[in-house]
Amino acid sequence: MPGYPIKFEPILKEKIWGGNKLHLILHKDSNNQNLGESWEISGVENDISIVSNGSLRGRSLEDLIKEYKEDLLGTGIYRQFGEKFPLLIKFIDAKTELSVQLHPNDKLARKRHNSFGKTEMWYILQADEGAEINIGFKNTIDRDTYLKHLDNGTITSLLNFEKVKTGDAFLINTGKVHAIGGGVLLAEIQQTSDITYRIYDWDRKDENGNSRELHTSQALDAIDFEVKEDFQLSYHPETNKPSNVVSNQYFSVNFLPVQGKLVRDHSALDSFIIYMCTNGNAVISVNDHSVEISKGETLLIPAICKFIDIRAHHAELLEIYIV
Numbered sequence: 001m002p003g004y005p006i007k008f009e010p011i012l013k014e015k016i017w018g019g020n021k022l023h024l025i026l027h028k029d030s031n032n033q034n035l036g037e038s039w040e041i042s043g044v045e046n047d048i049s050i051v052s053n054g055s056l057r058g059r060s061l062e063d064l065i066k067e068y069k070e071d072l073l074g075t076g077i078y079r080q081f082g083e084k085f086p087l088l089i090k091f092i093d094a095k096t097e098l099s100v101q102l103h104p105n106d107k108l109a110r111k112r113h114n115s116f117g118k119t120e121m122w123y124i125l126q127a128d129e130g131a132e133i134n135i136g137f138k139n140t141i142d143r144d145t146y147l148k149h150l151d152n153g154t155i156t157s158l159l160n161f162e163k164v165k166t167g168d169a170f171l172i173n174t175g176k177v178h179a180i181g182g183g184v185l186l187a188e189i190q191q192t193s194d195i196t197y198r199i200y201d202w203d204r205k206d207e208n209g210n211s212r213e214l215h216t217s218q219a220l221d222a223i224d225f226e227v228k229e230d231f232q233l234s235y236h237p238e239t240n241k242p243s244n245v246v247s248n249q250y251f252s253v254n255f256l257p258v259q260g261k262l263v264r265d266h267s268a269l270d271s272f273i274i275y276m277c278t279n280g281n282a283v284i285s286v287n288d289h290s291v292e293i294s295k296g297e298t299l300l301i302p303a304i305c306k307f308i309d310i311r312a313h314h315a316e317l318l319e320i321y322i323v
Contacts, residue, residue, distance in 0.1 A: 001068035004289035011039035019095030026296025040298035043085030074303035120190035128183030175224030282312035
C-alpha cells in the first residue's frame with residue numbers, strides 16, 4: 001500500500017453543549033457556535049473517515065482496510081477486528097456540561113447492539129479556570145440509593161468531581177458514570193463505539209423545549225456503583241522521549257514532546273500508529289513522504305511503516321497504537 005502519513009477530513013458534530021473552541025483553538029473549518037466534536041479518525045457506520053491528502057485522497061477508511069488489510073492495521077489487529085477499524089479518535093469542546101452518562105462493556109454491547117464496548121481516555125488540551133469533570137461516584141452506593149436520587153433529581157450530590165488543567169489525563173472504564181464539564185477542551189481516544197447510556201442531562205431542554213432521551217433502564221445493567229481510583233493517569237514528560245500515559249487491551253497512548261529531530265523505530269510493533277498534535281507543529285516523514293501536522297490535527301501511519309522521522313521546533317503529540 002502507499003506508505004505515507006495519512007490525514008482525514010474531520011467529521012464535525014454540532015451538539016447542544018458545544019462551543020467554538022474547536023474553531024478558535026484547534027482551527028477546525030466551521031463557525032458553528034455549538035460545535036461539540038471533531039471526529040478525526042472514524043470507522044463508525046455512516047461516519048466513515050475520508051482521506052484528505054496524498055495518492056489515497058478521497059478514499060474512505062473502510063475502503064483502505066478492505067484493500068490493504070494487515071498492511072494498514074497490523075497482522076494481529078486485522079485477525080482480531082477484520083475490516084472494522086478498532087478506535088475512534090476525537091477532539092471534544094464542552095461549552096456546557098455533557099450529560100451524566102456511561103458506556104456498556106464489550107459483552108453487553110455485543111449482546112444488545114452488536115457493537116464493541118466503549119473504554120475511553122481523555123487528555124485535557126485546555127480548561128477554563130475552575131473547570132471540572134465528573135468521573136464516578138464519591139462513595140460506593142447500591143442500586144436502591146442510586147434510583148432514589150435519580151427519581152428525586154439529586155443524582156449530582158452522589159457524583160465525584162475533579163478539577164482539571166492542561167495535560168491531565170483520565171481513563172474512563174466501561175460502567176463508570178462520567179461527564180465532561182463546561183469549559184473543557186480535550187482529546188478522546190476510545191473503542192469504536194457510539195453507544196452511550198445517558199442517565200441525567202441537567203434538566204436541559206433543546207431549542208424546541210424538549211428534553212433529550214434518558215436510558216435509565218438500560219444503564220442499570222451496565223453501571224458500576226463501586227468507587228475505584230482507577231481513572232487518574234500519571235506520566236512524566238521528557239523531551240524527545242515517549243512517556244506512557246496508558247496501556248490496556250484496547251489502546252496504548254504515549255505523550256511525546258518533540259524538539260529538533262526524533263526517529264521513532266516501531267519495527268517491533270505490529271500496529272498502525274496515530275499521532276494527534278496537542279500543541280505546536282511538526283513535520284512527520286515516512287518513506288521520503290513528509291506531512292506537516294499542527295495543533296488540532298491527526299494523522300495515521302500504516303502498520304507497514306516502521307521508521308518515523310519527526311522534526312519540530314516544538315510540538316506535543318499523542319502517539320496511539322494497539323499492542
